[in-house]
Amino acid sequence: MVPQSAKSISAKQLDAWIAFLRAHRRVLEHLEAELRGEHGLSLSEYEVLLHLSRAPRNRLRMGELAANVLVTPSGLTRLADRMADAGLIARRPCPEDRRVSYLVLTAAGRKRFEAAAPTHVRGVQEHFAGYLGGDTAAVLAALSRIAGP
Amino acid sequence: MVPQSAKSISAKQLDAWIAFLRAHRRVLEHLEAELRGEHGLSLSEYEVLLHLSRAPRNRLRMGELAANVLVTPSGLTRLADRMADAGLIARRPCPEDRRVSYLVLTAAGRKRFEAAAPTHVRGVQEHFAGYLGGDTAAVLAALSRIAGP
DNA sequence: AATCAAACGTTGTACAATCAACTATATTCC
DNA sequence: GGAATATAGTTGATTGTACAACGTTTGATT
Numbered sequence: 167m168v169p170q171s172a173k174s175i176s177a178k179q180l181d182a183w184i185a186f187l188r189a190h191r192r193v194l195e196h197l198e199a200e201l202r203g204e205h206g207l208s209l210s211e212y213e214v215l216l217h218l219s220r221a222p223r224n225r226l227r228m229g230e231l232a233a234n235v236l237v238t239p240s241g242l243t244r245l246a247d248r249m250a251d252a253g254l255i256a257r258r259p260c261p262e263d264r265r266v267s268y269l270v271l272t273a274a275g276r277k278r279f280e281a282a283a284p285t286h287v288r289g290v291q292e293h294f295a296g297y298l299g300g301d302t303a304a305v306l307a308a309l310s311r312i313a314g315p
Numbered sequence: 316m317v318p319q320s321a322k323s324i325s326a327k328q329l330d331a332w333i334a335f336l337r338a339h340r341r342v343l344e345h346l347e348a349e350l351r352g353e354h355g356l357s358l359s360e361y362e363v364l365l366h367l368s369r370a371p372r373n374r375l376r377m378g379e380l381a382a383n384v385l386v387t388p389s390g391l392t393r394l395a396d397r398m399a400d401a402g403l404i405a406r407r408p409c410p411e412d413r414r415v416s417y418l419v420l421t422a423a424g425r426k427r428f429e430a431a432a433p434t435h436v437r438g439v440q441e442h443f444a445g446y447l448g449g450d451t452a453a454v455l456a457a458l459s460r461i462a463g464p
Numbered sequence: 465a466a467t468c469a470a471a472c473g474t475t476g477t478a479c480a481a482t483c484a485a486c487t488a489t490a491t492t493c494c
Numbered sequence: 495g496g497a498a499t500a501t502a503g504t505t506g507a508t509t510g511t512a513c514a515a516c517g518t519t520t521g522a523t524t
Contacts, residue, residue, distance in 0.1 A: 179443075181455055182451060236336065240475080265520070290332050294328075294335070302327055306334060312338035393504095394480085412501095414502040469522075473518090474516080475516075476514090482508085486505075491498100
């Protein structure tokens with residue numbers, strides 16, 4: 167076993183990197199296609215519904231969502247517009263701070279989310295988690311270090 | 316330890332999934348920013364140069380590249396246009412099959428790639444591989460199963 | 465109290481990526 | 495040998511994203 171310098175990269179590490187990129191693309195393709203095909207939702211839209219459904223009173227500020235949804239604030243503005251047009255969410259001004267607007271889950275949005283959630287969870291299991299097997303703990307540990315706090 | 320059904324998903328698996336998404340985003344942000352800032356290249360452009368530099372005679376068909384670069388054929392057409400305009404690659408018709416066009420690395424493209432490669436490799440080490448530690452083999456194994464053949 | 469700076473969200477613009485449809489060439493099969 | 499089919503790549507239209515600049519509101523400083 168050759169000690170691994172901190173600066174160079176081993177073949178195994180490089181393979182892991184390439185597998186990481188491929189795995190990401192593959193899984194997201196599947197999940198996007200399933201969600202889109204069966205429920206007419208993009209992954210971003212699903213995530214917005216997910217976070218809102220878990221939030222107290224089913225409402226969140228734009229900024230709170232932007233931090234979690236992996237979308238920039240400006241992207242979220244347009245995403246929220248589309249979802250509001252579709253009736254999945256509604257915009258509510260915040261009385262305490264008139265700069266902020268809340269996004270709240272509508273009844274239709276909740277219904278759509280509840281219909282889509284099993285599809286998504288099954289997809290994550292089928293295309294990602296199911297392959298982890300005995301390596302689950304190690305993968306979780308490594309990815310958590312990479313993902314940061 | 317509770318046996319894991321094939322259909323449901325455990326908390327640990329779900330955490331791994333979330334960490335996976337965050338890790339991907341975080342690493343790619345870093346790599347994109349470094350490559351863009353120090354060498355004016357996007358990650359996709361870098362990958363095109365990488366594959367060409369490794370190919371025999373430094374040339375590949377569009378289709379061969381599209382399979383490896385994680386871009387659709389139409390996306391690659393535009394990417395190749397931009398890179399040809401920038402002088403990094405050149406398009407060459409194939410005499411044997413006039414449907415195909417080859418992309419070949421130019422001298423400028425090679426030079427740019429050679430300048431950028433250390434940055435990228437260091438970035439992969441610093442933002443991804445360096446965190447794997449003793450879990451490298453397990454992560455590689457799991458990701459390879461997910462990524463498929 | 466007035467001002468200056470910071471934070472929240474939205475908009476204009478540009479860009480990159482996709483899908484579907486299309487052109488052109490090659491191959492297959494009666 | 496000629497029609498049907500498949501393949502390589504491009505193009506048009508749409509979508510989604512980011513970046514930078516902006517208006518508005520809030521909070522801090524003095």
